[in-house]
Each structure stands twice: as structure tokens, then as C-alpha cells.
Amino acid sequence: MELYSAIDWSHAFAPRMERMRASEIRELLKLLARPEIISFAGGIPDPALFPIDAVRRAYDLVLADRELGPASLQYSISEGYEPLRLWISQYMARRGVTCGTENIIITAGSQQGLDLLGKLFLAAGDIALVSAPTYLGALQAFGAYEPRYLILTPESSQARTICQETAGGRVALAYVVPDFANPTGETMGEAARRGLLGITAEAGVPLIEDAAYEALRFEGVPQRSCLALDVERCGHIDRSHVLYCGTFSKTISPGLRVGWICAARNLIHKLVLAKQAADLHSATLNQMVLHRLATSIYDDQVAKIVKVYGARRDVMFDALVRQMPDGVSWTEPMGGMFIWVTLPVHLDGAELLTASIREEGVAFVPGRAFFADGNGCNTLRLNYSLQSEAGIEEGIGRLGRLITRKLTGAMWRPRGHSRLG
Amino acid sequence: MELYSAIDWSHAFAPRMERMRASEIRELLKLLARPEIISFAGGIPDPALFPIDAVRRAYDLVLADRELGPASLQYSISEGYEPLRLWISQYMARRGVTCGTENIIITAGSQQGLDLLGKLFLAAGDIALVSAPTYLGALQAFGAYEPRYLILTPESSQARTICQETAGGRVALAYVVPDFANPTGETMGEAARRGLLGITAEAGVPLIEDAAYEALRFEGVPQRSCLALDVERCGHIDRSHVLYCGTFSKTISPGLRVGWICAARNLIHKLVLAKQAADLHSATLNQMVLHRLATSIYDDQVAKIVKVYGARRDVMFDALVRQMPDGVSWTEPMGGMFIWVTLPVHLDGAELLTASIREEGVAFVPGRAFFADGNGCNTLRLNYSLQSEAGIEEGIGRLGRLITRKLTGAMWRPRGHSRLG
Numbered sequence: 001m002e003l004y005s006a007i008d009w010s011h012a013f014a015p016r017m018e019r020m021r022a023s024e025i026r027e028l029l030k031l032l033a034r035p036e037i038i039s040f041a042g043g044i045p046d047p048a049l050f051p052i053d054a055v056r057r058a059y060d061l062v063l064a065d066r067e068l069g070p071a072s073l074q075y076s077i078s079e080g081y082e083p084l085r086l087w088i089s090q091y092m093a094r095r096g097v098t099c100g101t102e103n104i105i106i107t108a109g110s111q112q113g114l115d116l117l118g119k120l121f122l123a124a125g126d127i128a129l130v131s132a133p134t135y136l137g138a139l140q141a142f143g144a145y146e147p148r149y150l151i152l153t154p155e156s157s158q159a160r161t162i163c164q165e166t167a168g169g170r171v172a173l174a175y176v177v178p179d180f181a182n183p184t185g186e187t188m189g190e191a192a193r194r195g196l197l198g199i200t201a202e203a204g205v206p207l208i209e210d211a212a213y214e215a216l217r218f219e220g221v222p223q224r225s226c227l228a229l230d231v232e233r234c235g236h237i238d239r240s241h242v243l244y245c246g247t248f249s250k251t252i253s254p255g256l257r258v259g260w261i262c263a264a265r266n267l268i269h270k271l272v273l274a275k276q277a278a279d280l281h282s283a284t285l286n287q288m289v290l291h292r293l294a295t296s297i298y299d300d301q302v303a304k305i306v307k308v309y310g311a312r313r314d315v316m317f318d319a320l321v322r323q324m325p326d327g328v329s330w331t332e333p334m335g336g337m338f339i340w341v342t343l344p345v346h347l348d349g350a351e352l353l354t355a356s357i358r359e360e361g362v363a364f365v366p367g368r369a370f371f372a373d374g375n376g377c378n379t380l381r382l383n384y385s386l387q388s389e390a391g392i393e394e395g396i397g398r399l400g401r402l403i404t405r406k407l408t409g410a411m412w413r414p415r416g417h418s419r420l421g
Numbered sequence: 422m423e424l425y426s427a428i429d430w431s432h433a434f435a436p437r438m439e440r441m442r443a444s445e446i447r448e449l450l451k452l453l454a455r456p457e458i459i460s461f462a463g464g465i466p467d468p469a470l471f472p473i474d475a476v477r478r479a480y481d482l483v484l485a486d487r488e489l490g491p492a493s494l495q496y497s498i499s500e501g502y503e504p505l506r507l508w509i510s511q512y513m514a515r516r517g518v519t520c521g522t523e524n525i526i527i528t529a530g531s532q533q534g535l536d537l538l539g540k541l542f543l544a545a546g547d548i549a550l551v552s553a554p555t556y557l558g559a560l561q562a563f564g565a566y567e568p569r570y571l572i573l574t575p576e577s578s579q580a581r582t583i584c585q586e587t588a589g590g591r592v593a594l595a596y597v598v599p600d601f602a603n604p605t606g607e608t609m610g611e612a613a614r615r616g617l618l619g620i621t622a623e624a625g626v627p628l629i630e631d632a633a634y635e636a637l638r639f640e641g642v643p644q645r646s647c648l649a650l651d652v653e654r655c656g657h658i659d660r661s662h663v664l665y666c667g668t669f670s671k672t673i674s675p676g677l678r679v680g681w682i683c684a685a686r687n688l689i690h691k692l693v694l695a696k697q698a699a700d701l702h703s704a705t706l707n708q709m710v711l712h713r714l715a716t717s718i719y720d721d722q723v724a725k726i727v728k729v730y731g732a733r734r735d736v737m738f739d740a741l742v743r744q745m746p747d748g749v750s751w752t753e754p755m756g757g758m759f760i761w762v763t764l765p766v767h768l769d770g771a772e773l774l775t776a777s778i779r780e781e782g783v784a785f786v787p788g789r790a791f792f793a794d795g796n797g798c799n800t801l802r803l804n805y806s807l808q809s810e811a812g813i814e815e816g817i818g819r820l821g822r823l824i825t826r827k828l829t830g831a832m833w834r835p836r837g838h839s840r841l842g
Contacts, residue, residue, distance in 0.1 A: 006659035006687050012593070012627055013691065014544040014566070020694040047491035055494060056484040063477040070468035073476060073674035108529060108700040115699045119565055123435040124545070140698040144540055145435070172433070206433055238427035253494035255705035266427050270434065273441040277561040278536045279529040283704050284676035 016124075016146050038395035039363040040382040043182060043337060049308060050253055051293065051301050058292040062285065072285035078276040079268075080106025080260070081287035087294045088246070092262050096228030097244070099237045102265045105272055106282050110212050110259040113245035114141035116274045117173065117208055117261070122147045126172035133340075133370030133379070135182045135210060138175055147172065149372035152196075173206045178226055180213040180336025183370045183381040187334060190223060197230050201241050206267075209244045215251050215302050217335040218310030227262065238264045250337070251302050252293055256286045309337065312384040315392045323400025325407055330382075337385040340367070343378040347406060352380070355406070360398040437545075437567050459816035460784040461803040464603060464758060470729060471674055472714065472722050479713040483706065493706035499697040500689075501527025501681070502708035508715045509667070513683050517649030518665070520658045523686045526693055527703050531633050531680040534666035535562035537695045538594065538629055538682070543568045547593035554761075554791030554800070556603045556631060559596055568593065570793035573617075594627045599647055601634040601757025604791045604802040608755060611644060618651050622662050627688075630665045636672050636723050638756040639731030648683060659685045671758075672723050673714055677707045730758065733805040736813045744821025746828050751803075758806040761788070764799040768827060773801070776827070781819040 063069045079085065085101040092099050107113040114137065122128060122145035130138065132151045139149070148169055176196065178188040188196075200207045209226040224232075227244040231237050240263070247259035261271060275281070293301075316339055320330050327344040343349065349366030356362045367379025384392055484490045500506065506525040513520050528534040535558065543549060543566035551559065553572040560570070569590055597617065599609040609617075621628045630647040645653075648665040652658050661684070668680035682692060696702065714722075737760055741751050748765040764770065770787030777783045788800025805813055 006657075006685060007662070009627070009662070009685070009688055012542055012625065014540070014542055014547070014593070016544070017541060017691055017695070020691070020698065044496045047495050050491055050494045052484060052490050052494065056481060056490075059480040059484065060477065063473060063480065069473050069477075070471055071676075073471045073473065073676040074468050075465045075670075075675045108703075111698075112700040119435070120438060121433055121435055123437070126435070137698075137701070140694075144695065144698050172435070204433065206430070236427075241428070241430070249496075254496045255492075255494040257700060257702075257704045264427060264430070267430055270438055270441070273561075274438070274565065277441065277532075277558075277565050278699070279533040279678060280558070281678075283529075283678045283707055286704055286707065 016144050019143050019146070020140070037357065037361050037363050038387065038391050038398070040384070040387065040392075040395060041363040041365050042383050042386050043381075044383075044386060045250060045254060045305070046308065046386050049305055051297055054293060054297050055253065055289065058289045059285070062288045062292060068288055072288050074284060076281050076284040076287075078105075078272045078281045080104070080282060081284065081291060084258075084287050084291040084294070085260075087291060088260050088262070091294075091298075092227075092244075095222075096224050097231055097237060097262060099262060103237050103262055103268060105261050105268050105275060106287055107245075107259045107261060107275065108257040108279065108282050109249050109254065110210060110245040110247040111137050111141060112257075112278070113247075113259055113261045114138050114175075114208070114210070115144070116271050116278065117206075117243055117245075118142040118145045118147075119274045119278075120267075120270055121173045121206055123170075123172070125169050127169045128172060129174035129205070130372055131176060131181075132373050133183050133367060133376055134175065134372065135177055135212075136369055138210065139372055142175070151373055152176070171203065171205050173208055174200050175208045175210065176226070177210040177212065178214075179211060179223060180216060180333050180338075182213065182336070183338055183365070183367065184340040185331045185333025185336050185338045186340070187223060190229070193223070193226050193229055194233075197226060197233060197242070201230070201234070205241070207242045209242055211244055211246050212250055213336040214246075216306060216309060216337070218306055218313060220334045237262075238266070240264055243267060248290055248294075251298070251305065252290065256283075256290060258282060258286055258290045306335075309385050312387065312389055312392055313339070315389045316382065316384040316396060319393050319396035319400075323396050325400070325404045327407060328403060337383050339382045339384065341380040341382060343380070343403065344407065345378050347403070348377050349380050350377070352403070352406065356399060356402055360402050362395045362398050362402070364399070437565050440564050440567070441561070458778065458782050458784050459808060459812050459819070461805070461808065461816060462784040462786050463804050463807050464802075465804075465807060466671060466675060466726070467729065467807050470726055472718055475714060475718050476674065476710065479710045480706070483709045483713060489709055493709050495705060497702050497705040497708075499526075499693045499702045501525070501703060502705065502712060505679075505708050505712040505715070506681070508712055509681050509683070512715075512719075513648075513665075513667075516643075517645050518652055518658060518683060520683060524658055524683055524689055526682050526689050526696060527708055528666075528680045528682060528696065529678040529700065529703050530670050530675065531631060531666040531668040532558050532562060533678075533699070534668075534680055534682045535559050535596075535629070535631070536565070537692050537699065538627075538664055538666075539563040539566045539568075540695045540699075541688075541691055542594045542627055544591075544593070546590050548590045549593060550595035550626070551793055552597060552602075553794050554604050554788060554797055555596065555793065556598055556633075557790050559631065560793055563596070572794055573597070592624065592626050594629055595621050596629045596631065597647070598631040598633065599635075600632060600644060601637060601754050601759075603634065603757070604759055604786070604788065605761040606752045606754025606757050606759045607761070608644060611650070614644070614647050614650055615654075618647060618654060618663070622651070622655070626662070628663045630663055632665055632667050633671055634757040635667075637727060637730060637758070639727055639734060641755045658683075659687070661685055664688060669711055669715070672719070672726065673711065677704075677711060679703060679707055679711050727756075730806050733808065733810055733813055734760070736810040737803065737805040737817060740814050740817035740821075744818050746821070746825045748828060749824060758804050760803045760805065762801040762803060764801070764824065765828065766799050768824070769798050770801050771798070773824070773827065777820060777823055781823050783816045783819050783823070785820070
């Protein structure tokens with residue numbers, strides 16, 4: 001028993017905090033600590049693939065350098081470390097985006113990119129266009145600026161209608177994850193990208209492109225990014241309305257918290273002010289180390305990850321085909337970390353999770369958390385980047401048996417029978 | 422000549438961005454790069470004092486560790502690395518604040534602490550109580566949430582009046598830098614702290630205590646922090662309305678971007694949600710390294726810095742006494758990094774800076790930027806942490822001669838004479 005009572009400060013919070021809730025995923029990730037659970041819940045890289053020796057060597061070399069060493073521990077500019085921005089601008093150029101260092105700002109992962117972009121564009125009551133489902137972290141980042149969400153569907157006619165008839169609010173931004181999206185694993189085709197670019201450009205709505213998974217392509221031809229297509233459309237990055245959020249979190253390491261935004265120079269200038277207000281700058285040393293790693297191991301590291309995750313995707317996909325009963329469907333991602341499963345409408349993902357942990361020791365994320373509109377109760381997100389191939393085989397087997405039982409039970413229940421009773 | 426024209430996106434920005442301006446200090450810091458300038462403009466540590474060998478060893482040991490190594494590069498919890506929070510809670514306890522790890526959240530420097538607290542408490546139009554002058558970074562962080570500022574004066578009767586009669590807005594927070602404040606170097610006495618605590622507690626106004634410089638005391642008896650006094654007043658940290666922002670930036674390294682907030686547990690819970698939305702968590706590796714450094718070299722490192730900065734403060738103070746003409750006054754800080762100079766009212770700090778750089782090669786920060794109410798035109802901030810004792814002696818000599826010339830010129834000018842003409 002506690003001998004004091006905490007004071008309730010909820011009266012002191014700004015209204016934006018009322019909408020901030022602990023993430024279901026975050027709570028779920030605590031399950032990862034239990035070794036007996038086969039977890040498909042995480043959205044995180046396999047730590048066994050981190051280039052730890054190269055990272056260790058890079059820290060040692062930067063800190064041992066007579067000039068870089070002291071500078072790496074000092075305050076630095078809010079834009080970020082110039083040589084790293086140069087590497088990123090060259091990386092973007094390789095992907096069809098001609099740009100310079102003044103088009104790049106370094107952020108604390110792409111999550112901070114989303115927060116800064118929310119700060120830049122969203123006033124309370126503004127409309128943010130998002131897909132459903134979409135990345136939960138984007139809903140959390142934008143949520144702090146109190147937007148209303150409208151759902152972007154694949155039909156571009158609908159997007160045009162929304163952008164034109166703003167229904168009582170300014171459409172302040174649109175947000176997409178075009179490649180191997182979290183949570184669905186799906187990729188937008190070029191026609192859909194061009195359609196969205198045209199509509200948002202015409203309506204003057206900034207388009208945020210979250211490219212977190214873009215580098216993790218296992219097969220097929222790389223799509224041109226929305227930013228690359230838009231630079232082609234309008235002739236120069238400084239005329240583009242696309243803000244591209246990149247990250248080293250899925251390729252080198254999420255623990256170093258380094259990502260970037262690539263966009264028109266006058267948008268970057270404003271973001272630099274927002275970044276300065278938020279945390280002055282990202283860790284200087286980590287930026288210098290990432291520069292060293294990017295210039296030495298980037299391509300090899302991506303190739304290594306892609307090979308391992310691609311094989312795991314294959315195993316998960318094959319296991320789903322073999323283990324899932326009729327009525328269950330799933331996406332066929334060509335990259336990234338996730339497969340998205342749709343159950344028959346009468347099955348609830350959150351209820352299934354409770355049963356799955358208790359009866360089968362298998363964890364995943366119920367899909368509803370990814371919907372700004374409260375839909376998606378009958379969906380699940382499965383992550384394959386963190387489990388071994390054997391673990392995936394075993395876990396999908398268990399999950400298939402559980403869903404089969406539930407479907408069978410559910411089919412019988414309406415008639416008053418129980419197969420087990 | 423550029424062959425394209427950038428698009429003006431200012432119509433797309435949220436209203437909060439209109440108030441965001443490039444910091445004068447930031448622009449000034451670019452002058453640091455010119456070696457011929459003796460700069461008192463920075464607010465940054467001397468990189469020669471960074472414990473670079475210990476930092477290098479710590480990175481190597483963490484990355485070489487079989488368990489810590491991979492974990493250091495992985496995503497981690499938004500609260501921050503538990504062993505570091507434990508060390509901080511023990512550090513706070515040594516300073517009179519009995520607390521546990523659940524009272525601590527790790528932030529990207531104390532700057533992010535201020536941003537998260539603005540997000541937590543400020544709605545547009547709310548009143549933030551700040552002193553004038555105050556830390557510019559706090560005005561920038563809070564500014565994103567569109568408060569109005571009211572000035573907190575040393576007279577507690579005035580603070581009581583403001584808290585009670587809110588003049589058309591909710592008083593959402595009060596902000597103080599009680600020890601060796603940036604920019605003045607001044608320290609609040611215990612009576613003033615208790616007075617402010619009583620008034621804000623009574624009015625239900627959260628009090629943000631920015632303790633960035635607290636550890637840098639050269640002489641005299643340490644003051645108890647507002648949080649320590651408040652825990653005594655109300656019996657338990659979970660009943661306190663004080664949010665203490667600490668940092669390793671002034672003691673170990675600003676480039677690693679690690680600070681913390683210590684506060685009531687239910688406030689920390691909300692801040693964890695805000696942190697998660699902002700950047701998921703601070704760099705895992707840097708937190709592990711700081712834990713190692715804190716548990717090994719913290720006290721020695723602080724003693725080393727205090728000795729050097731204290732000697733530099735002495736040199737600057739003595740030089741001011743010898744070199745400044747009548748009519749110029751300055752603070753006598755017992756710690757921190759700054760001396761605050763007040764010129765006769767008809768001298769303008771910004772104009773003096775232009776002349777000082779051109780005529781004397783000496784830089785400082787004009788004081789006006791630190792005033793939320795636009796006052797302070799006749800003030801300057803001088804930093805002594807970054808210059809050698811010889812540089813301080815020389816720079817203050819030049820500045821004294823310049824101010825003497827200006828005062829003499831200014832005295833003659835009203836009579837239509839010119840000493841030089």
C-alpha cells in the first residue's frame with residue numbers, strides 16, 4: 001500500500017494529450033521479452049544482422065580522429081552533419097532525385113521526421129489524408145497537432161473530391177507509405193503514385209512519402225519514389241510538394257536514431273527551425289558514424305538483410321498457404337517486414353490474440369490499431385524479420401490451427417452446438 | 422542564376438510556424454568558425470575538456486559486450502534505458518529528491534524536455550510564465566505550441582496576481598532556470614524558490630525547473646533545487662508539480678544528446694507518450710554509454726570542468742572590473758557559463774555587436790533575443806567557457822575599449838560635436 005496519493009494533473013494537460021494513448025503495439029512488444037512466445041508482433045530488425053563490428057570500428061575511428069573526435073561530442077548544426085547529408089543527397093540522386101545537401105535535414109529516425117512535418121503543416125482541426133490501415137506511429141506523431149483524418153483510398157477520384165471539397169477543414173497534408181507499407185506490406189504502382197501526385201499538387205496539398213522500407217526489396221523492379229516522379233513532373237526538387245522521409249533504422253541500426261527528410265529547400269529551411277526547437281540537432285557522433293558506415297558498408301549491408309528477410313518471407317508465405325483455413329487471405333509483399341492477414345469478418349483480431357498467446361504462445365498485432373477510422377477488426381499484422389525460419393514455420397502452424405478451431409467453433413456456435421462439448 | 426523558381430509553400434504552414442524564426446544565436450554561432458574572432462557568443466562547452474578517451478572506451482566496451490552490443494543498436498523503450506534512469510534517480514536522491522526510475526524519462530538533451538513539456542501543457546493562447554531575460558531555446562520550444570508569455574518578476578506578489586487573474590488565458594506553466602541561468606548567470610535564493618513553489622502549487626500551475634547548469638557550481642553552498650524543496654513541501658515526488666529538466670550536455674557531452682526529466686510518475690507516463698510520438702526513444706547506444714560514464718567518471722569530470730570554468734570566470738570578472746567604463750554593470754555568477762552585462766540605456770547591444778566584430782574582432786550575444794517582451798536592447802551575454810584565459814583577457818580588453826569609445830562618442834554627439842571629426 002502506498003502512503004501517499006499522487007496528484008491528478010490531467011486538468012493541466014493541453015487538449016492534444018487527451019488523444020494520446022499508450023500504443024497497443026508498445027504494450028505488445030513487452031511480450032517479446034518472454035522467450036516462450038513466438039512473436040510476430042514486433043516491427044523491428046533482427047539484431048543478429050546488425051553490422052556490429054563495423055559499427056564498433058566506426059565509433060573507434062571517429063573518436064580517435066584528432067579533428068572529428070572532439071567535434072563528435074560537441075553541439076552541431078540543426079541541419080545535420082554535412083558529409084552525411086552529402087552522402088544522402090547522392091543516394092537520393094541514384095534513385096532519381098537530383099538534389100543537394102540543402103535539400104536534406106537529418107532527423108532522429110523517420111519518426112521525428114513525421115513529428116516535425118506534423119508541426120510544420122497541421123493546425124488543430126486540419127484534415128490529414130491517410131490510408132487505412134496506415135503506420136500507427138504516423139497517427140501518433142500527427143495526433144499531437146490535433147488533425148482530423150480522412151481516409152485515402154486507391155481510387156484517385158476520391159482523393160480529388162476530398163482535396164477539392166474540404167468539408168469544413170483545410171486539407172493540410174497527405175501521408176503515404178508507398179513501398180512495402182507498414183502494416184500491409186503492399187506497394188503502390190507507378191500509375192497510383194502519379195495519380196496521387198497530380199491531385200495533391202493541383203490542390204496544393206503537401207505529400208509526405210514515408211520510405212522507411214524502400215530499400216528492403218526482395219524481388220521485382222524498384223518503383224520510382226513519389227519524390228523522384230514528382231521531380232520529373234515539375235522539373236526541380238525545389239518545385240516539388242513531396243517530403244520524402246528516409247531512415248537508417250531498417251538498414252543499419254534503429255538504435256542510433258538517424259533518419260532524414262529530403263524536400264524542397266524552402267521546406268527544409270522551415271524544418272530546420274522546427275528541429276532546432278525540438279532537440280537542437282541529432283547526436284553528432286552518431287551522424288559521423290553513420291556517414292562512415294554509409295560510405296563503406298551500405299550496399300553490402302542491405303544485400304545481407306534482403307537475403308535473410310526474403311527467405312523468411314518465403315517461409316511465412318508458404319506456411320500460410322499450407323496452414324490457413326479457407327476464408328483467410330493475406331498480402332504478398334515483395335519486400336519489407338510484414339504480411340497482412342484478413343480473417344473472416346466475424347473473427348476479431350484482438351480476441352484472437354488473447355487466445356493465441358494463451359493457447360498457442362504466438363503473438364502478432366491485431367490490425368485495428370492501424371486504422372484511423374476504427375475499422376479492421378478482422379485483420380492481423382505478421383512480422384517475419386525477427387523470427388528464424390523454423391520459428392516462422394512453427395508459429396504459423398500453431399496460428400493456423402488456432403484460427404481453424406475458431407472458425408469451426410464459430411460456424412457451429414450459431415446452431416447451438418459445440419464441437420468440443 | 423537559377424533556372425527554376427522554387428514554389429512558395431508558406432500558405433501550407435500551420436500558424437505556429439509564422440512565429441518560428443532563425444535564432445540570432447544560431448546565426449552568430451557561425452562566427453565561431455572564423456579563427457580571427459574572439460568569441461564570447463557561444464553557450465557551449467570547451468571541447469578540450471570532453472572526456473574523449475573515456476567515451477571511446479565506453480563505446481568500445483558496450484559494443485563488444487555480447488548482450489549489450491546488439492541491444493545498443495536496437496529499438497528500445499520510450500522511457501529510456503533502465504540502468505541509466507536508475508543512476509539518475511540515485512543522483513537526484515543525492516540532491517534531496519527521493520525518487521525511483523518511474524520518475525525519470527530520458528530525453529534528447531534538456532531541449533527536448535522543454536519541447537515535450539510544451540506539448541504536454543500548452544494549448545494555443547495559453548499563458549506561459551517566463552523570466553525576462555530567459556533561455557532562448559525555451560521560448561523556441563514553447564513557441565511551437567503558441568502560448569502568450571507573461572513575465573515572471575522576482576516579486577512573488579506579482580506571480581500570485583498573474584496566477585489568480587488569468588487575464589483571458591489559462592496559465593499553463595511557469596518556467597525558471599534557478600541556477601546560473603542562461604543568459605544572466607544568476608541564481609535564485611531559497612526564499613524566492615519557496616515563494617514561487619507556494620504560488621504555483623496553490624494555483625495548480627506546473628513549474629518547469631531547467632537545471633542545465635546546476636552541476637557547474639564554482640563556489641558557495643549548493644541551493645536545493647525547486648523539486649527538492651517541493652518534495653519536502655508536499656511529502657512525495659508524486660505529489661509535486663515541479664518538472665525538473667536535467668542534462669549531460671554541460672557535464673559530459675552535448676553531442677550525445679542525452680538529458681532527462683524527473684517528475685511525478687503520472688506526469689512521466691504522459692511524457693512517455695509524447696516522447697514516443699516525437700522520436701520513439703533516444704539513441705539506445707548513447708544511453709548505455711552515458712550510463713557507463715556516469716557510473717565511472719561523473720564526479721571527476723564535473724570537478725575538472727568546474728576548476729577550468731571557475732578560473733575563466735575569475736579572469737573575465739577581473740577583466741571587466743579593470744576594462745569597463747563607468748555606467749556598465751554585470752552579474753557575478755557563482756557557476757555556469759555566462760556573465761550578463763548591462764550597458765547604459767542608450768547603447769544598443771545589436772549595434773555594438775556589428776561594431777565589435779568589425780572593429781575589434783570580438784563576438785557576443787546581444788541580450789534582446791532572450792526577452793519574450795522585446796526589452797533588453799542594452800544588454801549582452803558573455804560566455805567564458807570556450808575561451809582560454811588569455812583570450813578572455815584580450816577580448817574583454819578590446820570590448821572595454823570599444824564600449825568606452827562608444828560611450829564617449831555618444832556623450833559628445835548630442836551636443837553636435839564629434840571627437841573624431
